[in-house]
Amino acid sequence: MDSDLSPQDKKDLDKFIKFFALKTVQVIVQARLGEKINTCSSSSPTGSDWFNLAIKDIPEVTHEAKKALAGQLPGIGRSMCVEISLKTSEGDSMELETWCLEMNEKCDKDIKVSYTVYNRLSLLLKSLLAITRVTPAYKLSRKQGHDYVILYRIYFGDVQLTGLGEGFQTVRVGIVGTPIGTITLSCAYRTNLALMSSRQFQRTGPIMGIIIDHYVERPFTNMAHMHPCSYRAPGEDEGGTYAGIEDSQEVCTTSFSTSPPSQCVCTVSQAHFKTPKPTLMATLKVPLMGLGISQQLYSSRLSYQTPALGTVDLCHPTACTAAAHPHQMVVPGKEGGVPQVPAQPTHGTAAEHDCSIEVKTVSPSDALETTFTRKVGAFVNKATTQVTTTSLDLPFAAFAPRAYDLQENDPMVHPPPSPAPSSPLQGSLHSNTSSHSGEQPQDDFVMVDFKPAFSKDDLLPMDLGTFYKEFQNPPQLASLSIDVSVQSMAEDLDSLPEKLAIYEKNIDEFDAFVDTLQ
Amino acid sequence: MNCRSEVLEVSVEGRQVDEAMLALLHTILLHRSTGKFHYKKEGTYSIGTVGTQDVDCDFIDFTLVRVSSDELDRVIRKAVAEFKDALGNSGSDGMGQISLEFYQKKKSRWPFSDECIPWEVWSIKVNVVNLANEQERQICREKVGEKLGEKVINIVEVINRHEYLPKMPTQSEVDNVFDTSLKDVQPYLYKITYQITDSLGTSVSTTMRRLIKDTLAL
Numbered sequence: 254m255d256s257d258l259s260p261q262d263k264k265d266l267d268k269f270i271k272f273f274a275l276k277t278v279q280v281i282v283q284a285r286l287g288e289k290i291n292t293c294s295s296s297s298p299t300g301s302d303w304f305n306l307a308i309k310d311i312p313e314v315t316h317e318a319k320k321a322l323a324g325q326l327p328g329i330g331r332s333m334c335v336e337i338s339l340k341t342s343e344g345d346s347m348e349l350e351t352w353c354l355e356m357n358e359k360c361d362k363d364i365k366v367s368y369t370v371y372n373r374l375s376l377l378l379k380s381l382l383a384i385t386r387v388t389p390a391y392k393l394s395r396k397q398g399h400d401y402v403i404l405y406r407i408y409f410g411d412v413q414l415t416g417l418g419e420g421f422q423t424v425r426v427g428i429v430g431t432p433i434g435t436i437t438l439s440c441a442y443r444t445n446l447a448l449m450s451s452r453q454f455q456r457t458g459p460i461m462g463i464i465i466d467h468y469v470e471r472p473f474t475n476m477a478h479m480h481p482c483s484y485r486a487p488g489e490d491e492g493g494t495y496a497g498i499e500d501s502q503e504v505c506t507t508s509f510s511t512s513p514p515s516q517c518v519c520t521v522s523q524a525h526f527k528t529p530k531p532t533l534m535a536t537l538k539v540p541l542m543g544l545g546i547s548q549q550l551y552s553s554r555l556s557y558q559t560p561a562l563g564t565v566d567l568c569h570p571t572a573c574t575a576a577a578h579p580h581q582m583v584v585p586g587k588e589g590g591v592p593q594v595p596a597q598p599t600h601g602t603a604a605e606h607d608c609s610i611e612v613k614t615v616s617p618s619d620a621l622e623t624t625f626t627r628k629v630g631a632f633v634n635k636a637t638t639q640v641t642t643t644s645l646d647l648p649f650a651a652f653a654p655r656a657y658d659l660q661e662n663d664p665m666v667h668p669p670p671s672p673a674p675s676s677p678l679q680g681s682l683h684s685n686t687s688s689h690s691g692e693q694p695q696d697d698f699v700m701v702d703f704k705p706a707f708s709k710d711d712l713l714p715m716d717l718g719t720f721y722k723e724f725q726n727p728p729q730l731a732s733l734s735i736d737v738s739v740q741s742m743a744e745d746l747d748s749l750p751e752k753l754a755i756y757e758k759n760i761d762e763f764d765a766f767v768d769t770l771q
Numbered sequence: 772m773n774c775r776s777e778v779l780e781v782s783v784e785g786r787q788v789d790e791a792m793l794a795l796l797h798t799i800l801l802h803r804s805t806g807k808f809h810y811k812k813e814g815t816y817s818i819g820t821v822g823t824q825d826v827d828c829d830f831i832d833f834t835l836v837r838v839s840s841d842e843l844d845r846v847i848r849k850a851v852a853e854f855k856d857a858l859g860n861s862g863s864d865g866m867g868q869i870s871l872e873f874y875q876k877k878k879s880r881w882p883f884s885d886e887c888i889p890w891e892v893w894s895i896k897v898n899v900v901n902l903a904n905e906q907e908r909q910i911c912r913e914k915v916g917e918k919l920g921e922k923v924i925n926i927v928e929v930i931n932r933h934e935y936l937p938k939m940p941t942q943s944e945v946d947n948v949f950d951t952s953l954k955d956v957q958p959y960l961y962k963i964t965y966q967i968t969d970s971l972g973t974s975v976s977t978t979m980r981r982l983i984k985d986t987l988a989l
Contacts, residue, residue, distance in 0.1 A: 305805065388920075
């Protein structure tokens with residue numbers, strides 16, 4: 254297949270694919286930064302605006318993407334994926350979507366690389382810009398901040414979609430045929446946004462409402478393979494400066510030729526893919542708010558941490574099969590004229606698309622011949638592989654697994670939801686079991702005498718601790734007592750005439766009162 | 772003549788008409804605009820850069836992406852405002868259709884004027900609903916946002932079929948294919964027209980043709 258492609262075309266095509274992959278990652282990550290993106294149009298072309306689109310390059314993101322690619326290009330069987338996930342301030346995380354840049358074997362030999370492929374890649378990037386604002390994760394990312402942050406991860410190899418939960422939807426952004434294969438860009442996004450953390454149910458023991466961020470190691474230090482979708486200008490970041498794209502060698506081609514106009518080959522390939530009906534998430538409510546957690550543990554955004562290794566989860570390869578029928582037409586162009594008959598592929602019905610995705614689960618020991626290993630951060634719901642702390646290049650590597658375990662059971666990190674009062678008339682918390690200072694109840698509550706320090710007071714007959722305990726559960730107000738509701742409506746109505754009579758008798762008093770108010 | 776025709780339908784509340792139309796029209800124009808062409812000798816040309824801008828809608832839970840061109844935005848807003856006025860004046864029914872048509876010009880000999888040959892027409896049918904209370908409006912905000920998202924996906928799907936596009940023109944022909952009047956971007960030649968449907972469902976009595984961007988010589 255390469256023999257049909259001239260060396261220059263092959264070189265150009267590889268360059269286009271490489272920069273397309275890098276720009277795709279930039280668009281996706283920038284769309285999840287939580288801010289609106291604005292770039293300027295420029296009528297004069299500059300050498301660095303690939304695909305004639307003004308897409309800024311965030312150096313860290315480019316660096317991550319290049320690291321994930323490791324000198325390879327997306328190709329057949331080698332997909333580049335950008336995974337977007339959400340991480341709450343308590344440490345729960347959830348994959349939201351996975352963007353996949355894939356290539357299949359369907360080749361389009363006659364397409365012009367430097368012209369048609371380039372323009373179609375540009376069109377695909379525009380589509381990506383539009384679609385990234387439409388998936389449910391966009392709204393979530395715009396609201397990120399104190400309660401949760403959005404993270405991204407780039408990996409290369411097989412697509413993994415199992416973290417998206419059941420019923421995830423897929424939207425295809427577009428395809429571009431090339432002489433070496435058809436590039437496909439798609440997004441699989443989660444539709445079930447209920448936080449599935451099983452740790453919610455493992456939390457033990459209520460605790461007092463104390464601010465606990467002083468005592469807990471920052472959980473984000475362990476997320477070596479996930480990166481926050483937050484951008485800081487160079488200089489602030491401890492990551493230092495990253496090598497930008499080698500602009501001197503990789504100037505994008507913006508020059509096209511209109512000659513010779515005599516023959517124009519217009520190739521259209523139709524691949525048979527079935528895209529499911531694009532239904533988006535219904536009303537998006539972030540369920541985090543309903544957890545009843547009152548403390549704000551982490552108030553600041555993360556700073557970018559240089560990860561040691563890229564990671565790939567090799568457990569779930571995905572195979573996508575497709576059949577396609579190339580459809581090709583030659584449009585005779587006239588010198589300086591409009592084609593007499595606009596070329597249209599003669600398809601009767603809209604192209605039906607069929608793509609069957611098979612997800613096979615393979616044992617974790619199966620591996621591609623890459624150097625990536627899976628590192629389980631502390632915040633991944635399903636830990637499928639073991640973690641060896643020695644291989645982790647983390648600031649607190651020695652504490653990593655312990656932190657993971659600690660945070661599983663530490664009630665300080667995962668305070669249980671305040672039990673909702675069974676009726677609004679009972680306003681007290683069930684905090685009789687007060688476990689405090691030093692005790693970490695694992696299974697049972699341990700009653701500890703509440704001994705506040707320096708609290709002995711001779712003036713009062715009781716000490717501060719007893720006072721506190723006693724008045725922690727104040728008796729209910731009489732007017733709010735439950736007996737009130739026992740009175741039936743009928744009794745209320747019966748007592749009304751008497752009340753009205755009294756009010757009428759005292760009407761002068763009321764009038765005088767009202768006058769004083771004016 | 773094989774002209775590709777796509778129809779999109781939306782139901783919106785009165786105050787959402789502007790933003791819904793802008794969202795869809797700008798999405799289509801984003802894909803149908805390139806940078807400015809700069810022709811050099813020997814028949815080669817270079818293309819300028821197109822920037823993009825995110826715009827949050829006020830009455831819909833939606834963020835649209837448009838080309839960074841204030842001139843183009845003004846033209847589209849003007850057309851949408853006229854459409855909305857016409858919808859408002861038409862009566863209580865509130866149904867209409869705005870069409871974005873991409874065409875090529877074909878030069879004819881004198882005395883005949885140039886022919887406009889459409890190659891792609893997008894028709895957006897609008898149904899304006901009236902809502903009773905704030906709660907319904909809030910639900911409508913979200914629902915219309917989702918609907919617009921689905922329409923964007925539909926638009927992208929059609930565009931990425933890579934069906935007919937006019938051949939890239941030589942320098943002398945560029946005005947027959949592209950609208951070169953803007954200073955920062957270059958969309959394909961287009962025109963926006965609209966029709967208001969009267970209560971009988973026919974589009975005869977109050978049809979108005981308004982050519983917003985037309986370089987017809989006559």
